[in-house]
Amino acid sequence: MTTGPLRPPVRQDVSSQWDMMQFTPLGRMLFFHSFLSPCVGVLSPACLQLSPDTSQFFMYDRVSLNCEDPTNSSSWTVRRRTSEGGVRPCSSGWGSTSSESTCSIGNLYPSDSGLYWCESAGGEGSSSVNITVTDRSVILESPALPVSEGAAVTLRCKETLSHDHVFNFFKDGLHIGSSSSGEMSISSVSRSDEGLYKCSISGGDESLSSWVTVHASCPPSSSCPPAAVNPPSAFRLMFHLLVGTPYLLATILLAIIHRDRKRARTLAERRSSNDVIMETPA
Numbered sequence: 001m002t003t004g005p006l007r008p009p010v011r012q013d014v015s016s017q018w019d020m021m022q023f024t025p026l027g028r029m030l031f032f033h034s035f036l037s038p039c040v041g042v043l044s045p046a047c048l049q050l051s052p053d054t055s056q057f058f059m060y061d062r063v064s065l066n067c068e069d070p071t072n073s074s075s076w077t078v079r080r081r082t083s084e085g086g087v088r089p090c091s092s093g094w095g096s097t098s099s100e101s102t103c104s105i106g107n108l109y110p111s112d113s114g115l116y117w118c119e120s121a122g123g124e125g126s127s128s129v130n131i132t133v134t135d136r137s138v139i140l141e142s143p144a145l146p147v148s149e150g151a152a153v154t155l156r157c158k159e160t161l162s163h164d165h166v167f168n169f170f171k172d173g174l175h176i177g178s179s180s181s182g183e184m185s186i187s188s189v190s191r192s193d194e195g196l197y198k199c200s201i202s203g204g205d206e207s208l209s210s211w212v213t214v215h216a217s218c219p220p221s222s223s224c225p226p227a228a229v230n231p232p233s234a235f236r237l238m239f240h241l242l243v244g245t246p247y248l249l250a251t252i253l254l255a256i257i258h259r260d261r262k263r264a265r266t267l268a269e270r271r272s273s274n275d276v277i278m279e280t281p282a
Contacts, residue, residue: 082114
């Protein structure tokens, strides 16, 4: 997700991930993990998870960031890029760590706004999340991570002052509904629900805009239309080639054995037929 009128991230459909990874056991495990967890559409083994799961925060709010890696294949740390501090890992002047892959910020300030992601010891990066800390009186809480098609999504419009207001919700600049509770729910999201969302209070301030990404849910047994994805990194490509090569060689070897057996069976049948013809009396 991106915050503000920024260009939306490139989609990476689950169906395309399955096409790329179905030949390796590790690939199948990563696919099922991404299909069942919030780490949807992530080609990297790890993804960044936020608690709470939103990209907009008030000043002095708290956020916890965790690098989730189902394969435990690498050591991951939380990093960020801000306009004031550049690229820095957690605990290097910001945040505190309870473990190598977890980072917490107790009191957020506008200077904490920026891109956050997970990075391995080998330099491999996960998908990033754009966090915005605002001094506005209204924020929109929406999923920071991509959501699967068919999932339930709740948008929350929050304000610093506790007054009775009508909360208005907008998608791509168009009004889509109002609520007195400050919440708007979508029981089953579809690809058409993807877009820029914001909210406002009657007679008051409005939030910044946040991009909500929706990925198509496509189990391996289904036939999903292909979608364009970003090419994998050289490291990931080499990894899949190394793991997939033994399976390819085994398939070729079995094909050769099958062909040789078929040839031997055909020759044996021909010899048997010739023997019968030779023994027939004149």
